[in-house]
Amino acid sequence: MAIKLHRCSAMFVKGPHPCWAAQHALDEAGIEYELVKHSPVRFLRSDVKQLAGIQKLPLVEFEDGTFLRDSKVIAQQAQAGTLHGPGESAPLS
Ligand SMILES: N[C@@H](CCC(=O)N[C@@H](CS)C(=O)NCC(=O)O)C(=O)O
Secondary structure, three states, X not given: OOOEEEEEOOOOOOOXXXXXXXXXXXXXXXXXXXXXXXXXXXXXXXXXXXXXXXOOOOEEEOOOOOXXXXXXXXXXXXXXXXXXXXXXXXXXX
C-alpha cells in the first residue's frame, strides 16, 4: 500500500498538533508513507485545495486518489490497523 501523508511543514510543533498526531500514529503503527509537506498557513495552501478540495491538514492520500481527513480518524484507523479510504469498506492491503 503506497500512501501519502500530507501535512504542514511545521515539523517542530509536536504534542497535540494534528499533523504531528497523524504522523506519529502512522509511525507507531509501522505504516510506510511518502511525506508531502505544505505551507503551515492555511490560506497559502492552494496546492492542497487543488488536490483535495480542502485546505485543512493532515490528509492521507490513497493510491486511488481518495483522501482521509482528520487526525483523530487517521490515528484511530492507524492504531486499529484498519487504515482505508473513505470509499472503501475494508482496509487496503
Ligand atoms: N480537526 C482537524 C484539525 C486540523 C487542523 O487544525 N490542522 C492544522 C494543521 S497546521 C491546520 O490546518 N491549521 C490551519 C488552519 O486551521 O488555518 C484534525 O484533527 O485533523
